[in-house]
Amino acid sequence: xxxxxxxxxxxxxxxxxxxxxxxxxxxxxxMECSNLVLLIGSLFFYAVGxxxxxxxxxxxxxxxxxxxxxxxxxxxxxxxxxxxKSLLLIAVLFNGILLFVFxxxxxxxxxxxxxxxxxxxxxxxGIAFLPHLGLDMPIGISFYTFQILxxxxxxxxxxxxxxxxxxxxxxxxxMFPQLIAGPIVKYEEVxxxxxxxxxxxxxxxxxxxxxxxxxGAKVLIANRIGILWTDIERIGFESISTPLAWMGAFxxxxxxxxxxxxxxxxxxxxxxxxxFSLPENFKDPYCSxxxxxxxxxxxxxxxxxxxxxxxxxxxxxxxxxxxxLRNVAVVWLFTGIWHGADWNFLxxxxxxxxxxxxxxxxxxxxxxxxxxxxxxxxxxxxPISWIVFAISDLNRLVVYLSRMFPFIxxxxxxNINSRDFIRYGKLYGILFVIAGICCIPRVxxxxxxxxKKKLGAVVAFLIFILATYFLSxxxxxxxxxxxx
Amino acid sequence: MNETERREAQKKDxxxxxxxxxxRLLAAIVVTMLLLYCYGIVLNHQGYHLPVETKxxxxxxxxxxxxxxxxxxxxxxxxxxxxxxLLVENTEIPFLHNQEEILTQPYFRGLGGxxxxxxxxxxxxxxxxxxxxxxxxxxxxxxxxxxxxxxxEYFADAVFIGDSRMxxxxxxxxxxxxxxxxxxxxxxxxxxxxxxxTNDEARTVEEGLSEHRFxxxxxxxxxxxxxxxxxxYFIDAYKNVIxxxxxxQPGAIxxxxxxxxxxxxxxxxxxxxxxxxxxxRNEALMALANGVDVFYIDVNEIYDDVNxxxxxxxxxxxxxxxxxxxxxxxxxxxxxxxxxxxxxxENEIEERTExx
Numbered sequence: 001x002x003x004x005x006x007x008x009x010x011x012x013x014x015x016x017x018x019x020x021x022x023x024x025x026x027x028x029x030x031m032e033c034s035n036l037v038l039l040i041g042s043l044f045f046y047a048v049g050x051x052x053x054x055x056x057x058x059x060x061x062x063x064x065x066x067x068x069x070x071x072x073x074x075x076x077x078x079x080x081x082x083x084x085k086s087l088l089l090i091a092v093l094f095n096g097i098l099l100f101v102f103x104x105x106x107x108x109x110x111x112x113x114x115x116x117x118x119x120x121x122x123x124x125x126g127i128a129f130l131p132h133l134g135l136d137m138p139i140g141i142s143f144y145t146f147q148i149l150x151x152x153x154x155x156x157x158x159x160x161x162x163x164x165x166x167x168x169x170x171x172x173x174x175m176f177p178q179l180i181a182g183p184i185v186k187y188e189e190v191x192x193x194x195x196x197x198x199x200x201x202x203x204x205x206x207x208x209x210x211x212x213x214x215x216g217a218k219v220l221i222a223n224r225i226g227i228l229w230t231d232i233e234r235i236g237f238e239s240i241s242t243p244l245a246w247m248g249a250f251x252x253x254x255x256x257x258x259x260x261x262x263x264x265x266x267x268x269x270x271x272x273x274x275x276f277s278l279p280e281n282f283k284d285p286y287c288s289x290x291x292x293x294x295x296x297x298x299x300x301x302x303x304x305x306x307x308x309x310x311x312x313x314x315x316x317x318x319x320x321x322x323x324x325l326r327n328v329a330v331v332w333l334f335t336g337i338w339h340g341a342d343w344n345f346l347x348x349x350x351x352x353x354x355x356x357x358x359x360x361x362x363x364x365x366x367x368x369x370x371x372x373x374x375x376x377x378x379x380x381x382x383p384i385s386w387i388v389f390a391i392s393d394l395n396r397l398v399v400y401l402s403r404m405f406p407f408i409x410x411x412x413x414x415n416i417n418s419r420d421f422i423r424y425g426k427l428y429g430i431l432f433v434i435a436g437i438c439c440i441p442r443v444x445x446x447x448x449x450x451x452k453k454k455l456g457a458v459v460a461f462l463i464f465i466l467a468t469y470f471l472s473x474x475x476x477x478x479x480x481x482x483x484x
Numbered sequence: 485m486n487e488t489e490r491r492e493a494q495k496k497d498x499x500x501x502x503x504x505x506x507x508r509l510l511a512a513i514v515v516t517m518l519l520l521y522c523y524g525i526v527l528n529h530q531g532y533h534l535p536v537e538t539k540x541x542x543x544x545x546x547x548x549x550x551x552x553x554x555x556x557x558x559x560x561x562x563x564x565x566x567x568x569x570l571l572v573e574n575t576e577i578p579f580l581h582n583q584e585e586i587l588t589q590p591y592f593r594g595l596g597g598x599x600x601x602x603x604x605x606x607x608x609x610x611x612x613x614x615x616x617x618x619x620x621x622x623x624x625x626x627x628x629x630x631x632x633x634x635x636x637e638y639f640a641d642a643v644f645i646g647d648s649r650m651x652x653x654x655x656x657x658x659x660x661x662x663x664x665x666x667x668x669x670x671x672x673x674x675x676x677x678x679x680x681x682t683n684d685e686a687r688t689v690e691e692g693l694s695e696h697r698f699x700x701x702x703x704x705x706x707x708x709x710x711x712x713x714x715x716x717y718f719i720d721a722y723k724n725v726i727x728x729x730x731x732x733q734p735g736a737i738x739x740x741x742x743x744x745x746x747x748x749x750x751x752x753x754x755x756x757x758x759x760x761x762x763x764x765r766n767e768a769l770m771a772l773a774n775g776v777d778v779f780y781i782d783v784n785e786i787y788d789d790v791n792x793x794x795x796x797x798x799x800x801x802x803x804x805x806x807x808x809x810x811x812x813x814x815x816x817x818x819x820x821x822x823x824x825x826x827x828x829x830e831n832e833i834e835e836r837t838e839x840x
Contacts, residue, residue, distance in 0.1 A: 011539075011540035011541065204507055235806065236807045415656055415808040417655045468548065472545030
């Protein structure tokens, strides 16, 4: 179930909210009860889309709960240091293998098989091929696995004691607002609220507004501008004019931002309504002046995770330059591969890694000094990087890039309608303007500001009506990050 | 507690509104949605339905869509039984019963000038008629029509009316001089009222047809209607559209283009937009052809794979063909033309000359 669906808005959410709000929010047994309702509701929410894989998530919660308890049990006992380490290792391996089997196994086996067939053909031998698993990826596995790992590792480093109450831990992992598409929450951010929380009318109102603004970003901007991308796929990359290719790249950039930003907003809004405050995930990424800055503003909770659990443990930047380069490379390859099991994601991540290195070495000084240079730089980097992200088939990717940059000569059968961009410009021009305006930090701040005013309520109401109208029309397409 | 403290406490209370006062937005949404829900139930009761079955929120969606279409409680139709639109009485369509008869028909005379007569067409006849298992002879009609091959001049006085597939032809088939009244998600139900761009101004198809003269009218709609109503209803509406076009464009040749198939992938996974449903409607469309001024042409002949599905390699979205695959469509149209003048009955030609 996605938030931007009629089933969620008119089915799950109202029923769940009524039940949830009827339970008094007092500490002690009532709190347990409230958490349990949230946990059961979340498992139901997940099971609607993944009736089988919900068991996998429950198993993962149980195992990680036990490992964390074990790690804590042996804490402070020098003789058992090995035990602690092995328990951590088991947890990390378990989560890693889970992610690997469901997300990466087929990609790895496919490429190893390619290699094997090459060797077989050249050396005339018969090495057996690896099997193709063909498993569907459980929704949100990348998000909840990362979340659970952060908890176990934090317990290992004794940042906070392990949670003794399995319901609390389960609620933290499975809580439906952030379950399938983040933000990637740290346990310390919700643990206090899991023990004691108060839901005020103001919080409900505020949360509802944030949810609606997120819904608007997703349904009114992302879904609609995303249609241009499907238009372009329908035409075929070979047959689009260069202006249309650029329009498509910008449309995809807007789509992925408003999709993900909208979904994060909806999660934060729902969190507020349930009495939690989830961390912000986006801070005007498209106004960044460098790639380094972009990634401090885009998917903040993922960047934070990679920094805290990979980059810093590896030594961060407090080491020799060569090690630092290695650390940056590792983090960016992780970033790439986290987003998907395909070569284009690796290229995408590696590209960002290289840009970050170059920026750190000299480019950032120039970018910080000259606004025009940084604007042009980002105006090129953002759409190109999303195109690399969007097109998994490398041949098709090159075709698209050759349409964006016609000086790249390629052999393919094309049938370009040189006036196509006029037609699509007329169709999508207004959306481009709206999306562009909504990317300006000042506009977002204004929206944030009016949320507290009466005007905010009116705007939210209109957005809600419009969004449900477009959902009714069936324009909704699944969330891009849904399958992660 | 002194006065100022009390005042401050009161102020604080004011800042902390109660459940109702603090949630006016929620209240407004709940009330609006409940109203829409009730209206949706009424609409449902009156026979209005969504094309796709929705488990939750269907009533609200239905209410919103009908309000968009201008259906309010005061102009709602009263009973479900009036759902069918006015049926035009079945006019006698001269069906031809065997091939010999067709060959002797006058409209196989060639026409000089703009049309080049090319052999072929007939050779297809034998194989098709053997394969055909349909007992009704009329369904074979179009397979044995002797189409000719024409140059692009033929399309100079042609109009192409249809949905996104026709938009694709407009954009990529490079039929330079033809007129296109094509629009995404056009349906046969809204065809005449569809706003299209003619001569750089937006107007309806009906207006366009009444103001300009065309010798050939190509139609392709039907994919968007698959989720709505049944074949009979669809065909009735199609018939009405043809009748209206014949009124507006007397003497024009009307080409009913078969609904283009979807790919096998789509066919397997969609219980509405699949080729079984498309074929069902295509068969009924074929029967609308009369071999005189209404013809049926099936572009699936060139885009189908061996299983009768749209070839996977010509489509990226399972429904439309890629921009660089429209060339064969152009060739198909050029090789499936009916010489214009001859298909028009003598009377109509006389009428037209009188008018002039």
